[in-house]
Structure formats: C-alpha cells, structure tokens
Amino acid sequence: MNSIVILISGRGSNMQAMVEAGLPVAAVISNRADAAGLEYAAGRGIATAIIAHRDYATREAFDAALVRAIDGFRPDLVALAGFMRILTEDFVLRYQGRMLNIHPSLLPAFPGLDTHARALAAGVKLHGCSVHFVTAELDHGPIIIQAAVPVLPHDDEVKLAARVLAQEHRIYPQAARWFLDGNLVIESGVVRVKGDHPQQLYAP
Ligand code: GRF
Numbered sequence: 001m002n003s004i005v006i007l008i009s010g011r012g013s014n015m016q017a018m019v020e021a022g023l024p025v026a027a028v029i030s031n032r033a034d035a036a037g038l039e040y041a042a043g044r045g046i047a048t049a050i051i052a053h054r055d056y057a058t059r060e061a062f063d064a065a066l067v068r069a070i071d072g073f074r075p076d077l078v079a080l081a082g083f084m085r086i087l088t089e090d091f092v093l094r095y096q097g098r099m100l101n102i103h104p105s106l107l108p109a110f111p112g113l114d115t116h117a118r119a120l121a122a123g124v125k126l127h128g129c130s131v132h133f134v135t136a137e138l139d140h141g142p143i144i145i146q147a148a149v150p151v152l153p154h155d156d157e158v159k160l161a162a163r164v165l166a167q168e169h170r171i172y173p174q175a176a177r178w179f180l181d182g183n184l185v186i187e188s189g190v191v192r193v194k195g196d197h198p199q200q201l202y203a204p
Helices: 013-020 036-044 059-071 089-095 115-122 157-180
Strands: 003-006 025-030 047-050 077-080 099-105 126-133 141-149 182-186 190-193 199-201
Touching: 003 013, 003 059, 013 036, 013 157, 025 059, 047 059, 047 157, 059 089, 059 141, 077 157, 099 157, 115 126, 115 157, 126 157, 141 157, 141 190, 157 199
Parallel strands: 003 025, 003 077, 025 047, 077 099, 141 199
Antiparallel strands: 099 126, 126 141, 182 190
C-alpha cells in the first residue's frame, strides 16, 4: 500500500483536503506542537508526530530528526502542506522526486511569503496556486498543476487568500493522486501527466 507523510506547521487545511479526498495518509508531522491540524489528523486515527524545531540546536540536527520520523513511516510521497521551515539541501536531495509542495501563487511569480499582499500590490489580474516538486531552490521545482483565480477590484488579502485556498484544496489532492498512481513524468524539468489530464484550472 503506497502512502503519504504530510508535514504541517499550522491549520492543516490542505492536509485535511488530502485526507478527505481518500488519499492514503500514513502520518502527519508538525514542527509545532500547537498546529491545529494535528488534532484533526489524530481524530481521524492518523498517526501524528511533533518534531519541534526549537528542540534542535541546528537546522541540520532538526532535519536529521525529521528524516528519522518520516522514514519510520516508509512513505512513497512526502507532502509539504504549510510547513514553514526552510529545509537543508541534504533533506531536499533525500526526498527529491518524491516530495511535493503547495505554494499560494502562480509560480514562478511570488515565491516566498506574503504572496497575496504582493499580488495585490503588483496589480496582477490573475493569481492562484501551484503544486510543484520540491528542489533545493525555495518554491521552485517542476510544476505539476496550477489553479488560477481572478483578482477582483475590491479584494483584500483575506478575500483573495480564501479564493486561492479553495483551489489549493482541489489541486493538491489531485497532484498527490497522480504521483501515487505513477502518472507524473518529468522531462527536462517539465511535468507531464500520463493520460490526457488537464494540469490547469481556472476558477472565476
Ligand atoms: C497554504 O496557503 C499553502 O499554500 C501555504 O501555506 C498555507 C497553509 O495552509 N504553503 P494550511 O495549513 O494547509 O491550511
């Protein structure tokens, strides 16, 4: 049975969307004991673990502990879902090709934090979210699927974030499913899905 380990730091709504989509989630691991998503996962009978970054003197030591926790579940896929830690290169290399991330922008626009505020400030008319393979460069890596939403005249950060989040909950389970089914092919850094599945959504 193939499985996913999901790493979270907070609310965990993307993790919840994956669980509700019926994906085989073996465990949810958080770097924060107060991550709200842990309670949801435990309530669904999913194994949870807390690897608190504050307990480790270095990034390397934290990542090593994280590796031990993840590998204990022998997952096929590691899914970062609002996991707010920068990972070491060794960690990324270990899971390269089997670790995904969801980012709340249409990459390569707006990598990093505060994407919705930056999209509003830039005056873009389309915004959205991307699921991509994780590589050593933050919020880069081959893009699997993107969803676009309109930026409307009276939007603020909260409204725009909510519109994007609804689409995150659609595309992340889809990307994870494709991965587990062995349907993703990367050619020269470009991801293709076997069978004719659309890799974009537009949600007006
Ligand atoms: C999402 O917007 C995700 O794209 C970003 O962090 C947020 C996490 O939300 N990386 P949640 O914890 O999944 O609810």
